[in-house]
Amino acid sequence: MNNFELKNPTKIIFGKDTIKQLESEIPKDAKVLLLYGGGSIKKNGIYEQVKKALTKVDVVEFGGIPANPEYATLMEALQVIKEENITYLLAVGGGSVIDGTKFLSAAALFEGDTPWDILTNNIRTEIGMPFATVLTLPATGSEMNSGAVITRAETKEKLAMGGPGLFPVFSILDPQVISSIPQRQLANGLMDSFTHVLEQYMTYPVGALLQDRFAESILQTIIEIAPKVLKDPTDYEAAANFMWSCTMALNGLIQKGVPGDWAVHAMGHELTALFGIDHARTLAIITPSHYKFNFETKKEKLAQFGERVWKIKEGNKEERAHAAIDKTEAFFHKLGIQTKLSDYTDDYKGTAEEIAKRFTDRGWLGLGEHQNLTPEKVEKIVKMAY
Template identity: 75%
Template sequence: MLNFEFKNPTKIIFGKGQIEKLSTELPAHAKVLLLYGGGSIKTNGVYEQVIAALQGFEVVEFGGVPANPEYAVLLKALQIIKDQSITFILAVGGGSVIDGAKFLSAAALYEGDEPWDILSKGIRFEKGLPFASVLTLPATGSEMNSGSVISRAETQEKLSFGGPGMFPVFSILDPQVIQSIPPRQLANGITDAFTHVLEQYMTYPIHARLQDRFAESIMQTLIEVAPLVMANPADYSAAADFMWSCTMALNGLIQKGVPTDWAVHAMGHELTALYGIDHARTLAVIAPSHYRYNFERKKEKLAQYGERVWHITEGTTEEKAEQAIVKTEEFFHSLHIQTKLSAYTDQFENTAEQIEQRFTQRNWLGIGEYKDLKPSDVKKIVEMSY
């Protein structure tokens, strides 16, 4: 196992009826920016619960954060923070809203002239304006990590940043909220979390036994509860396992002491930026091609994954590894998520060249667990995903 340090300061408040605890968790006399998305919280009962819990606090609302948190929209919220001397941000939503809150947390204290520099320069923040979240869509793990991904429509970019100061102070996770989530978004959440685990697991063996089994258990749980959640999101037991699996998939725990990849995300983000494809679906498009392109270096771990997660017992290492990729594709397909770019756009002919050029321009000359996948390799992987 590799050397590591681990600290996660986010307090998790999990379970039924926990939204009411907002009133005791927020700092006294806080002036709160209530940040949310397209308004679904006003139809599923979450908004009413949050407003009731915020009685006695000065609250300014900002809605309309899109599914891929948009820089231009967030700049409007940033102006409100500065004009009205906001002291605390409360994100009520899924990962996009929480990521938006992280950007605002950083930008509120940023002393530079251009907030986009936070993303383009990958500035690491040790401190931000305090914020918390009420999770409404399990998927990204943003409720318990310090990373954020922001989109900018005018330049068709999707970039990330983070730092120790970007952890939520607390996050409230009530599994009952998933009852109103559309099937498409549930499928996205399952796929997103599953791929988060793969990014931290599907590298090469280093005999980190406990870390491997942490990761495998999350994937096994997602596979088990996926059909239950899709068939009946009101099933509290399945919803609770789903929500906690999404959080555990990316709260920093399973990546400690092991090599991680993240090339799938790097490429997937470009597909979202170029075509507006749901984030989770871009991951499902790229992952199988990435694993096949890098088959020789990943086959040992792929075979282990096949044995332990998919119960593949017959065949050589190579055969088990290939079957594991096929099983992964079949799992995504069972969620009605396609794994080829051509299923999402018919304008893909030059996509690989565009992404290769972008990686070169950004000087991203080595990605993946070995940091040696060049833009030319990225081009070939994306081409395989057509």
């Protein structure tokens, strides 16, 4: 097991009817900017619950943060923060709203030339404006980590940011909120969390026995509850396990002491930036091809994954590893998610070359757990995913 440090200061408030606890968690002297997305929270009762809990504090609202939080929209919100002398941010939404709020937390105190530099120059945020979240869509784990991904439409870029100053102060997780989430978004959440685990697990063995079993337990739980969540989002037990699995998949715990990959996300982000494909679905496009291309370096963990998670007992190590890839792709299909770029667009010619060029231009010359996935190899992986 590798050396590691672990600190996660986010307070989690989990369970039924917990949104009302905002009243006791938000500082009474705060001036709050309430941030949300397209307005679905006003149709499903969450907005009303939040507003009722915030009656004793000064609140300004900013809605309209899109999926794949857009830089231009966030800059409008940043202007509101400055004009209204906001001191506290509250994200009510899924990963996109929370990621956008993290950007605003960093940008509000940033002293550089332009906030976009935070992303292009990989500037870690040590101190940000305090913020909290009310999770409405389980998927990204952003409610309990310090990372974010921001999109800029004018340049067709999607870049990551983070730092110890970007942990939420607290996050409220009420599983009842998923009852109004559309099937497509539920499937995306299941897919996203599943792949988050794989990015931290599907590398090579380092003797981290407990970490492997933590990861495998999350994968097994997602596989078990996925059909229940999709069939009946009002099933509280399934919803609770779904929400907590998404949080645990990316709150920092299972990545400690083990190597991480994250090349799937790097390539997937480019597909979202270029084509607007849902983030989770870009992961489904890249994952099978990535594992097939890097089979020799991943086969130990692939075989373990097949044996422990998919219960594959037949065949030798290589056969079990190949079977694990097939089982994983079949699971994505059962979620209703297709796994080829051509399933989403006819205009994919030249995509692999464009992504490889972008990585070269950024100096991303070695991705993956071995830092050996060159832009040339990335090009081959993306072509395999056509």
